[in-house]
Amino acid sequence: MSEGKLLLVEDDAALREALLDTLMLAQYECVDVESAEAGILALKEHRFDMVISDVQMDGIGGLGLLNHMQQYHPKTPMLLMTAFATIDHAVNAMKLGAVDYLAKPFSPEVLLNQVSRYLPAKTTADNPVVADEKSLALLALAQRVAVSDASVMIMGPSGSGKEVLARYIHQHSHRSASPFVAINCAAIPENMLEATLFGYEKGAFTGAYQACPGKFEQAQGGTLLLDEISEMEVGLQAKLLRVLQEREVERLGGRKTIKLNVRVLATSNRDLKAMATSGAFREDLYYRINVFPLTWPALNQRPADILPLARHMINRYALAMNKTEVPALAECAARRLLTHRWPGNVRELDNVIQRALILNVSNEITVADIIIDSVDIPLSAEALPVEEDKPSELDGLGHELKAQEHVIILETLTQCNGSRKAVAEKLGISARTLRYKMAKMRDAGIQIPA
Numbered sequence: 001m002s003e004g005k006l007l008l009v010e011d012d013a014a015l016r017e018a019l020l021d022t023l024m025l026a027q028y029e030c031v032d033v034e035s036a037e038a039g040i041l042a043l044k045e046h047r048f049d050m051v052i053s054d055v056q057m058d059g060i061g062g063l064g065l066l067n068h069m070q071q072y073h074p075k076t077p078m079l080l081m082t083a084f085a086t087i088d089h090a091v092n093a094m095k096l097g098a099v100d101y102l103a104k105p106f107s108p109e110v111l112l113n114q115v116s117r118y119l120p121a122k123t124t125a126d127n128p129v130v131a132d133e134k135s136l137a138l139l140a141l142a143q144r145v146a147v148s149d150a151s152v153m154i155m156g157p158s159g160s161g162k163e164v165l166a167r168y169i170h171q172h173s174h175r176s177a178s179p180f181v182a183i184n185c186a187a188i189p190e191n192m193l194e195a196t197l198f199g200y201e202k203g204a205f206t207g208a209y210q211a212c213p214g215k216f217e218q219a220q221g222g223t224l225l226l227d228e229i230s231e232m233e234v235g236l237q238a239k240l241l242r243v244l245q246e247r248e249v250e251r252l253g254g255r256k257t258i259k260l261n262v263r264v265l266a267t268s269n270r271d272l273k274a275m276a277t278s279g280a281f282r283e284d285l286y287y288r289i290n291v292f293p294l295t296w297p298a299l300n301q302r303p304a305d306i307l308p309l310a311r312h313m314i315n316r317y318a319l320a321m322n323k324t325e326v327p328a329l330a331e332c333a334a335r336r337l338l339t340h341r342w343p344g345n346v347r348e349l350d351n352v353i354q355r356a357l358i359l360n361v362s363n364e365i366t367v368a369d370i371i372i373d374s375v376d377i378p379l380s381a382e383a384l385p386v387e388e389d390k391p392s393e394l395d396g397l398g399h400e401l402k403a404q405e406h407v408i409i410l411e412t413l414t415q416c417n418g419s420r421k422a423v424a425e426k427l428g429i430s431a432r433t434l435r436y437k438m439a440k441m442r443d444a445g446i447q448i449p450a
């Protein structure tokens with residue numbers, strides 16, 4: 001995070017704190033105040049990229065603040081929060097220049113999705129961008145684990161962000177000023193891994209022309225990430241266990257023991273517990289490193305992360321490609337991203353966005369710029385198997401439209417904070433039809449928010 005960029009104005013202290021937690025976990029830096037008047041003072045002291053404000057407050061309230069913004073900061077987007085009953089006011093406020101409104105109560109992901117439209121999360125290097133409730137909960141847990149000195153095992157499918165989470169834990173630990181050293185156990189030839197981890201003295205083996213400290217020593221005082229630890233051969237696992245137990249290391253060919261003060265994190269995209277049970281991974285080492293397990297779900301299990309991540313990447317790569325303007329993400333492109341299954345998780349999304357920016361020549365990324373090359377069935381096409389589709393039940397929708405239908409239902413559910421009644425009304429279908437469609441979606445494995 002860099003400077004203060006977001007001003008939060010809310011008079012309800014408990015809600016303000018909850019919103020602040022959500023925004024800060026998503027890497028936004030915020031200043032929070034309890035009234036519109038205090039907001040005006042804060043605007044004099046800091047430069048903000050966005051203001052989020054409640055409408056109903058004592059004093060001049062959110063609309064008074066909007067008025068002030070229009071006069072003195074007309075380019076700064078302002079998002080209003082209002083009780084459902086007073087939405088009419090908010091809609092009028094939008095005519096006065098507010099960019100959007102949120103009807104209370106709203107879920108954290110709805111807030112983050114709105115904010116990311118106007119203010120992509122500013123992250124230092126590799127800080128995780130999150131908006132889905134599952135990811136927010138994981139990050140909150142990671143923050144709490146970070147301050148302990150426990151060994152952490154990070155699991156999750158390939159490309160889900162395990163290394164990003166490991167760096168996050170390091171950055172939030174008391175070791176953050178010391179080194180973070182990562183070693184990919186799968187990428188280093190087996191016969192070199194031991195020397196790379198523990199270091200060696202001159203002449204320890206052919207080619208050891210000079211002494212070299214190992215990764216453990218390099219991480220002294222800080223954190224060592226053993227990436228893809230499942231790929232380490234069993235003999236070396238025993239040596240690693242000894243180092244972790246004794247908290248000291250001996251370089252290959254050396255006689256001196258070096259005391260270690262290193263926190264160890266490990267990642268795996270395989271089921272390490274099953275490997276430990278079958279003997280492919282040492283059980284004692286498994287329990288040593290698995291003091292605190294954290295798991296990233298696959299990207300398709302946390303769909304609310306997709307668009308904020310995409311917008312963050314668009315921002316990042318547009319800057320890196322020296323584009324004069326950061327293109328917006330068109331609705332059709334957003335839908336395409338939401339209907340893909342993402343077998344390659346965040347890494348695949350990252351590639352798709354890079355490609356889109358290379359292709360894009362306008363100020364908007366459209367579905368034509370979204371080239372997905374993984375052999376994959378789109379989420380919603382699979383969700384509605386052709387043989388089960390009875391024309392009468394499908395309202396005559398064509399294939400492409402059918403694929404969109406689930407996205408629309410999911411989006412509307414989020415907008416209506418899960419109220420089935422409101423969704424049916426908004427979509428102009430009966431509650432019974434909505435129930436039927438949602439049952440079909442559930443059968444097809446689509447998670448429907450409660």
Ligand SMILES: Nc1ncnc2c1ncn2[C@@H]1O[C@H](COP(=O)(O)OP(=O)(O)OP(=O)(O)O)[C@@H](O)[C@H]1O
Nearest residue numbers: 127128129157158159160161162163164269346347
């Ligand atoms: N939440 C996130 N926010 C921003 N970028 C992310 C996030 N998660 C992943 N990435 C990006 O996606 C890519 C893959 O992430 P990372 O290398 O951490 O995944 P991984 O699970 O460790 O992958 P592997 O299992 O293949 O080692 C990286 O470019 C990373 O910066």
